Amino acid sequence: MTKLTVTTAQQWLDGFAAAIAAHKDYLSELDTPIGDGDHGSNMARGLTAVQAAIDGQDFAGLKDLFKAVAMALISKVGGASGPLYGTAFLEMAKLGDQDADLGHLLDAALAGIRKRGGAAPGDKTLVDVWTPVVEAVKAGSLTQTVVDDAVNSTKDMVARKGRASYLGERSVGHLDPGSVSSGYLFTALIATGVFA
Amino acid sequence: MTKLTVTTAQQWLDGFAAAIAAHKDYLSELDTPIGDGDHGSNMARGLTAVQAAIDGQDFAGLKDLFKAVAMALISKVGGASGPLYGTAFLEMAKLGDQDADLGHLLDAALAGIRKRGGAAPGDKTLVDVWTPVVEAVKAGSLTQTVVDDAVNSTKDMVARKGRASYLGERSVGHLDPGSVSSGYLFTALIATGVFA
Amino acid sequence: MKKIINDPANVVDEMLDGLVRGYPQYVERIPNTGAIIRSNKASMQGKVGIVSGGGSGHEPAHPGYVGKGMLSGAVAGQVFTSPTPDQIYAAIKAVNTGSGVFLVVKNYSGDVMNFDMAKDMAELDDIPVKSIVVDDDIAVKDSLYTQGRRGVAGTVFMHKILGAAADQGATLDELDALAQKVLPNIKTIAVALSAATVPEVGKPGFELADDEIEYGVGIHSEPGYRREKLQPSKALVAELVGKIDDEQHLTADKQYAVLVNGMGATPLMEQYIFTHDLLNNLGDRGIKPAFTKIGNYMTSIDMAGISLTIFELADPQWLDYLNYPVETIAW
């Protein structure tokens, strides 16, 4: 069982925000051939809002922290990624103060994402990163390789949800942008040392 | 006194139409820096209509011939050149059967042009070609040099009428397109041998 | 990128401000949101509110359709990005006068999810909300297992029909039934001559050569189904009408409304020529549309191109709805 604390969670979010800022243009470029070219700006707008909402704040518990994160994402990102990332943090907020087990938290987040977006594994969405990562966290075996493999696995998939689905077979050969940003989320989580 | 006959007039118009067809693009190019780039197409549309109206027709006199020409020009050219060239031939039609003296005919045409358009010599319009040419015809001394000099004289003028006038001083250095097409008209007239 | 803007990050905010300040008789903005609602509050009393919206960049959609007889509110997101649930919710609350609110959503993951979340919020407030997800773009293959088709210019007809019905007192359930019945009758397909440039991106969504066109593009520069050499208008019409005919067999004994929609940079001159060829093509099939509209109604910023919407008027009342008077900026 891997416990998450408010401090670690804040570190996690800082790392995620930094990664998004660093890769903003790259994420939008990924979103260009198979989407509408805005995933980087969407996420950057969202994480800027998240940082404004949590920076220098003292949160009593994970519940308050995650709720603030969720509200910032939901009200600032828009598009597909806003409700999805927002829902993920909202579901974690719901569990937050009773249950700080990372496996449980991420499990609830993924269930929320799947309910909100209706995507299943294999549909070439961020669900394809979250599913193996959450499995690995629950099994106590999350590594950077698990994350990277999950992100790369979306390259050969045919999109069935999101804008990329309009391309059908022609979506093959491109990484899914939401999966790449989710990869940064979990890379940032590993970097906190929470699994060490 | 130089007399014009129906046969010579038809030759004249054929020569004019041929010159316009050959220089259509050049006239439009001249109209581009100081106008709206359509003088060639306007004149070509008009002369095609003129040819359709007179080709193979037997005209009883100059009056009928010039009236047909005027109507074709007036109803097909549009723009500034349509009413101007149209008025010129209409005025000549008015005199046509009583007076076939070229000097008188062209004098009436020029008066019509000046009345219709309000331009005076020096305003960088086709009036600057018609004025010296009509003088020369009346004096029995029209030569190709008179025509060419008149056309070229428009180059250094500041336009005060027509679209080129919107440019003010910047119209200097460009030939006036309507003057160039009028140059073709008088070159075609000389080519009929009427002055020989 | 050559645009009349200031900071690319502020285009939506400045544009909405310009719009509501220019047209205060029709619309106002809920402060600090992208929610544009009717100024004529009396016209909404006792009626079901109709709220639409989506990413910006489709002007005059959607604020241009807000006004008596049409939308009650339109929520604008960032360029090509769905608006957020809190802003949609703000519009719902503002236009609800007790009879509930009907949402017109275009079928994009983002729009569907954000409008769904707003609906959840409104229901917590006991505001009854129903919605329709418009998916008129036949360029996309449809399937149960995918996102399905995009919502594009045909959405404007949906606004018009629902707005007219709501203004005449239709209930939320009646609007729901009407929307469900109308939806399968609206089919749209587009051709692009050039892609849109999102201000924050700074370059076009895709590149077409000087003599190339692309059939089946979406309104966010989503790629289409075929690229080829530029064709005469007649041939473009034949291709687009043919595709619609494959979907929705066009026959002389039915009534149709058509929308010839410019994508933003295509002048009316070309749209009217396209219409001329369209009416000839339909005429050859024995069809004379009962209703025609030509202009920039659902654009894609500065994309050059045209979309064609054919709406089968399965119920004669729909024609009355289309002709029903409205007070809006852009219908």
Next chain:
Amino acid sequence: MKKIINDPANVVDEMLDGLVRGYPQYVERIPNTGAIIRSNKASMQGKVGIVSGGGSGHEPAHPGYVGKGMLSGAVAGQVFTSPTPDQIYAAIKAVNTGSGVFLVVKNYSGDVMNFDMAKDMAELDDIPVKSIVVDDDIAVKDSLYTQGRRGVAGTVFMHKILGAAADQGATLDELDALAQKVLPNIKTIAVALSAATVPEVGKPGFELADDEIEYGVGIHSEPGYRREKLQPSKALVAELVGKIDDEQHLTADKQYAVLVNGMGATPLMEQYIFTHDLLNNLGDRGIKPAFTKIGNYMTSIDMAGISLTIFELADPQWLDYLNYPVETIAW
């Protein structure tokens, strides 16, 4: 040249056909002419007819303004070429119901001469005709010895004012006096980001570099007064308002109507942003326009750019005329 057309020589003919067949409720075409007249004949009975027109390429001008409350007829010439007198005369005859006809002419040599000749023809038929020559473009230096200024987008306000007055029964003499009084109050100036491409020419009227704009261009790609690097919208507004202020001192104690006019390829997004900056600029001068209109009203085919018209409402009734209801395609 990338356009949705068939043969460049037929663009006007096909466009007018597409227009009248698409909007038979508003307009019809006098066969074999470019004259577009009102379908609603009853609306013209006993009223003075208003006829406008000019070269094509300015769509929706001028046929888009034909209808009850606005123009009775609009005569379309070839692209950027004045219509011929016989066609103008055909329109005059068709809309005259015995009270005479008023002509709205834009100040171009060609238009002035062709409309004059049509007037001569109508007078031979004992149809009383008067006319106004609109010359609102302040980019051009004015002088008694020259052609004077061009008629551009402000002409649309002239149509609206005269159309409303005619519909309310103004006589030919009253319309003449009204037009004379209105004219000096309308001032327009434009900025271009790119020039128009006339279909038969096949290339733009002038070339601007990727980062260049030109102030003061006309609606036929006539060159302007200054070329410079692309500026933010705010700066464009400052330049254009400044020029108008030089002409027509803008003061807080007067009422104004403004028209922000897209040139054809400039999307509404940019026009609304420009409007936002415009209203700020005027606001700083204590001015809040009493009437605003934003959109493509007097275009230059596919030119990118915007023109700004400021119309001083010297008579409060003019605002009522602007707000007077019309039945047209495009107002």
